Every structure is written in structure tokens, then in C-alpha cells.
Amino acid sequence: MTPKQIDAFCRTLPAATRTVQWEGVTVFKVGGKMFCLIAPPGHSVGRVCFKCPPEHYEALSHAEGFRPAPYLARAKWVALDDPKFLTPAELKAYLKRALAPRLADEAEFHSSEPATSPGKPMKVPVNSIRAGNVIEYNGKLWVASKVEHISPGKGGAFVAIEAKALREGNKLQERFRSGETIEHVHIDDRECTFLFKDENGYTFMDKENFEQLVVGADVxxxxxxxxxxxxxxxxxxxxxxxxxxxxxxxxxxxxVTEADAVVKGQSASSSYKPAVVEGGIRVMVPPHIGVGTRLVINTEDGSYMERAKD
Known part of the structure; x- marks a missing residue:
């Protein structure tokens, strides 16, 4: 198979719904399962393996004329228990605990393929973009500030993205059809803890080196x-x-800090009512929810998800 044939084959495969790269490990979710491919430290796994779940790569590797890079032939697929990862930072922390010994074992791998460098864009499904991601669009770099997944009653689903130009500061509002791809720019993600807010902005502490990072209120x-x-x-x-x-x-x-009183006999199936939770966030909640109730809120759209179990 020629590189073009391999690339064409990969385009027919189900794209990963979410990817995280960390020290030669690429992690992605396919068919409800989490997999990772361990590659040499400091190297990426390449376009083919990025798009191939294990079962497809195994079939492809036996195809006549297919010659993967030497280290890929010996790379290890590892199925992970999916503990409902919430952020790249949480997933990376899991990898450090679970896979560090495996990475040490793979240190003898060699490859001439360069690692994905910061600032280099890579096509990903637009559905995978989240607020805070950097994208390249119309020749400019943008930071997504708001991402909405919309399924109208008529017509196809789409993703609405609001973003701010990384350098110029102007704003963008754009809609993309669900299933489209977009250029996601590789940047440096740091695992941090929020400390405080002051006149300079929001201060976070890097969990690895304890450096303090200030994110401006304009950002x-x-x-x-x-x-x-x-x-x-x-x-x-x-x-x-x-x-x-x-x-x-x-x-x-x-x-919940503010809410209308619970009406006797009113059921959860009744229409939702407005309430206010910590931070002054307004949210629509079931009628039986009262002041003092702890709620699980979706940070992407500010919607009520469920009553907290703690």
C-alpha cells in the first residue's frame, strides 16, 4: 500500500472523539472505550495510528506491502479503564500513575519522525473543540471562548463557536456543520490549581513546578x-x-443560594423554575430544588445536570 492508499483507508475509519498527547502517548476514545498507543518518548505516533483504533491497525499491518515505521511495529496498544475523564489534566495525571513504568520500558525505541511541535495545527472533528482550545481558521489563530452543540428541529446539527483572535483581539462567531473538521493548534497544557483573583487577573499554580501563572481577565x-x-x-x-x-x-x-419555595404536591416532571447557585450563576432547576441543595452543573453551557450525591 502506498502512503496515499493508507491515508485514504484511514479516512474511512471512525475518528477519535477526543485525543490527548503526553510524552509519546496518544490516548483516544473509540466505540466507548479508551485506548492509548505508547510510542517513543519525544515522538508522535503519526497520522495513520492517530486515526486507527487497535483492531483496524492490526488488520492494516497485515496488508500486503504495508511497511510501518520500525518503532510502530513494536509499539504497544493498551486498553484503559475509562474513569470518566473530565479534562486533559486529569487524564494526564492518570497516565503518569498508570503508564510511567511502561514508558520507561519503551525508552529504547528509535524513530526519525519528529514530535508534534507547539503551534502546529492538526485536523480534528469540530465536535471535539471545547472552550479554551486554540484553532486556526481563515489564516488566523483563535481561542475558543464559547462552544455550543445545537440540534435544531429542522436541518442538521451544527456547532456554534465564539472565539477571540490570539494576536489581534477581534472576535469571531461561526457555525460549523456537525462532522466537519477544523485545525486544532497544539499548545502547552499545564496542570494547575486555581489560587485567587486580583487586579492582575486569575492566578494559578503549576502542580509540577509550583510556578504561578496569571491569566488576564481579558483572556x-x-x-x-x-x-x-x-x-x-x-x-x-x-x-x-x-x-x-x-x-x-x-x-x-x-x-443553591436563591430559589422559589417548594410548592407542595409539585412533581419533578413539572416545568423547571429559575434558581441561583454560588457565583451568581442562574440556572433552570426542577421545582422541588430549594436553597442549600447541592447541584451538578455543566460548565460548558451552565445547565443543571443532577442533584449532587454528596
Whole structure:
């Protein structure tokens, strides 16, 4: 098979719904399962393996004329238990605990393929983009500030993205059809803990080297900032050493501070009512929810998900 044939074959495969790269490990989710491919430290796994789940790569490797790079022939596929990863930072922390010994065993691998360098764009499904991600569109770099997945009653589903130009500062509002691809720019994600907010912006501490990173209020969208809590673990995104955004956990637990009184006899199936949770966030909740109730809130759209179990 020629490189073009391999590339064409890969385009027929199901794309990964989410990817994270860390020290030669590529992790992605296919068919509801989490897999990772261990490659040499400092090297990427390449376009073919990025798009191939294990079962497809195994079949492809036996195809006549297929000659993968030497290290790929010996690379290891590892199926991971999926503990409902919420952020790249949480997933990387899991990898450090679970896969560090395996990475040490693979140190003898050799490859001439360069690692994915910061700032280099890579096509990904637009559905995988989240607030805080850097994308390349119309020749410019943009930081996504708000991402909405919309399924109208008529017509196909689409993804609405609001973004801010990384250098110029102007804003963008664009809609993409669900299933389209977009250029996601590789940036440096740091596992950090939120410390405090002051006149300089939002201060986070890098969990690895304890360096303090300040994200300006002009960089951090207000819709994201309202969910920050003391000690919250997030991923701070840096481009050329400058913080350009953060990625929050997918959900956060907050306490209701204001709500209409519970009406006797009213059921959960009744229409939702407005309420206010910590941070002054307004949310629609079931009628039986009262002040003091702890709720799980979706940080992507600020919607009520469920009553907290703690």
C-alpha cells in the first residue's frame, strides 16, 4: 500500500472523539472505550495510528506491502479503564500513575519522525473543540471562548463557536456543520490549581513546578471564570509561553443560594423554575430544588445536570 492508499483507508475509519498527547502517548476514545498507543518518548505516533483504533491497525499491518515505521511495529496498544475523564489534566495525571513504568520500558525505541511541535495545527472533528482550545481558521489563530452543540428541529446539527483572535483581539462567531473538521493548534497544557483573583487577573499554580501563572481577565471569558473555585484543578493553555485560556472540569458542584419555595404536591416532571447557585450563576432547576441543595452543573453551557450525591 502506498502512503496515499493508507491515508485514504484511514479516512474511512471512525475518528477519535477526543485525543490527548503526553510524552509519546496518544490516548483516544473509540466505540466507548479508551485506548492509548505508547510510542517513543519525544515522538508522535503519526497520522495513520492517530486515526486507527487497535483492531483496524492490526488488520492494516497485515496488508500486503504495508511497511510501518520500525518503532510502530513494536509499539504497544493498551486498553484503559475509562474513569470518566473530565479534562486533559486529569487524564494526564492518570497516565503518569498508570503508564510511567511502561514508558520507561519503551525508552529504547528509535524513530526519525519528529514530535508534534507547539503551534502546529492538526485536523480534528469540530465536535471535539471545547472552550479554551486554540484553532486556526481563515489564516488566523483563535481561542475558543464559547462552544455550543445545537440540534435544531429542522436541518442538521451544527456547532456554534465564539472565539477571540490570539494576536489581534477581534472576535469571531461561526457555525460549523456537525462532522466537519477544523485545525486544532497544539499548545502547552499545564496542570494547575486555581489560587485567587486580583487586579492582575486569575492566578494559578503549576502542580509540577509550583510556578504561578496569571491569566488576564481579558483572556479568560466571563462564562468560564464564573465557575472557578478555590483549589479547583484546571488545564492552563500556553502558546509561546503566554497563557491563552483554561479548560475547566466538565462539571462542577455548586450550592443553591436563591430559589422559589417548594410548592407542595409539585412533581419533578413539572416545568423547571429559575434558581441561583454560588457565583451568581442562574440556572433552570426542577421545582422541588430549594436553597442549600447541592447541584451538578455543566460548565460548558451552565445547565443543571443532577442533584449532587454528596
Amino acid at each position: 479568560l471569558d466571563a462564562d468560564l471564570a464564573r465557575f472557578l473555585q478555590d483549589g479547583m484543578e484546571v488545564a492552563v493553555s500556553l502558546y509561546e509561553g503566554t497563557p491563552v485560556g483554561i479548560e475547566l472540569p466538565k462539571t462542577v458542584t455548586l450550592t
